[in-house]
Amino acid sequence: MTPADRAQLALLYEVAATPTPGNVDRERDLADLRFGQFLAGAVGARPGLRAAARTGEAAPGVGVAFERAVGGMADAAGTNTQFGALLLLAPLVRTAAAAESLTPENVSAVVEGTTVADAAAFYRAFEHVDVFVGDPPTDAEPLDVRRGADAVSAVEERGVSLTAVLELGAEEDGVAAEWTRGFPRTFRVTDRLVDGHGPLPDRAARAFLAELAAEPDTLVAGRHGDRVAREVSDRAAALTAADGDSDAVRAFAADLVARGVNPGTTADIVAAGLFVALDRGAGGGGA
């Protein structure tokens, strides 16, 4: 399997992992988001993932590859299924393809190499989909991602790289925080997956719950406030401590779906951790 194959399989295993409370998974659709749309998104994202896996002078920047992946995903799925996961996967795939090994140091070097062109492509990616984003810092309003392609001229004037743009959001957004801090949660999920037992999608479901317990989901915090995000994490922690009471986890999942609480950032990080775990040989031969 190539890095693009492993990235695609990571997306598929993430959505198949169940239960991942509050998210679409093998057992649950949301009102406006179906399992089949994630399958289509994983197929549509592929040309962008392949672009992320290119190496050498002529390779497109990771932001450019990311935009291509989002465009293909949106065309195939008809909605936003895997925006955050693809934002994490783009530099991880590039690192797997170009560096000697997929380490936090090497992916940080890839991230630090992003350019203004990558930032511009990132803004254009918002034109393909409807993504939830909070308010930017006041002095960064011209760089508000909700302006989409309209922000590109501000990006170019200020000469900011994609990593500089994501630094603006790192406090509020768990995906941006991964980019700018060496992917700590991604590699923590990887360790859990590699050390786990059973089929990889089952390990991913347990890693999801553990990660949700470890840190409040920033998508939940942005949409429902910090109090709800902390409550969700506390409940995940209690369920992780009770280990293996799958009925209680399923009841939690049903409750989150009913309330429209969707810990999507945690799912994005699990997808990224799955990619690194597959890169390290976990889940070989269908395990």
Add this chain to the structure above:
Amino acid sequence: MTPADRAQLALLYEVAATPTPGNVDRERDLADLRFGQFLAGAVGARPGLRAAARTGEAAPGVGVAFERAVGGMADAAGTNTQFGALLLLAPLVRTAAAAESLTPENVSAVVEGTTVADAAAFYRAFEHVDVFVGDPPTDAEPLDVRRGADAVSAVEERGVSLTAVLELGAEEDGVAAEWTRGFPRTFRVTDRLVDGHGPLPDRAARAFLAELAAEPDTLVAGRHGDRVAREVSDRAAALTAADGDSDAVRAFAADLVARGVNPGTTADIVAAGLFVALDRGAGGGGA
């Protein structure tokens, strides 16, 4: 999306379609076959599907592309997940890529163009996986596919094409029958899918039941005898007539799984029908 993308998505939608009684689906694993393995198989098959989508003088034969798809599938899934589906998809993908339109006539022309090299590759494909196959006609014992690569010299001596090999099995095997008779069931499934409503995986589940009702599954007949295959079809027909009693369909699915009755040929034909339906624009934008 390219023809290879659509073939991959057809494999994913087929296994996601639920309920597909007796088969692995979104709701059910079998004892020795898990959902995640089908996802991995669909990713691993991709280089072979891309080979099937090549056109022009240098394009590999569809049998050669098929073998590559099976090898990649087996490596990724660790077992046989989609052998029959890939055997149907190879000529369909080639036709979609090379012919003006994906019609029974054009796919028949592709099938008639297969060579001895395609037949040899087909035999080698059996080296990758454990596939259930019944006894060949007595005079065709040297061509028994269970001999795998050992049969290649007999294939070459007799100068038989892949289509000639599959004609030997067309009475016993529904996939071989599709190849040699213009893919009638595949296109019948396509018509159902295109005319249906709701998400494509849901349409595929209904098409599976209708197709199982229409013709006894040859994999079930080969493993459990004609009587069981007919009983399964009769029960599918009764459920199709009762339309929409999903509890009864689920009970039927649970019973087949408990008895180890796996109508895999019908699933293969649904995957093929999904590919043609996607080629005709069904399920665009995640529908």
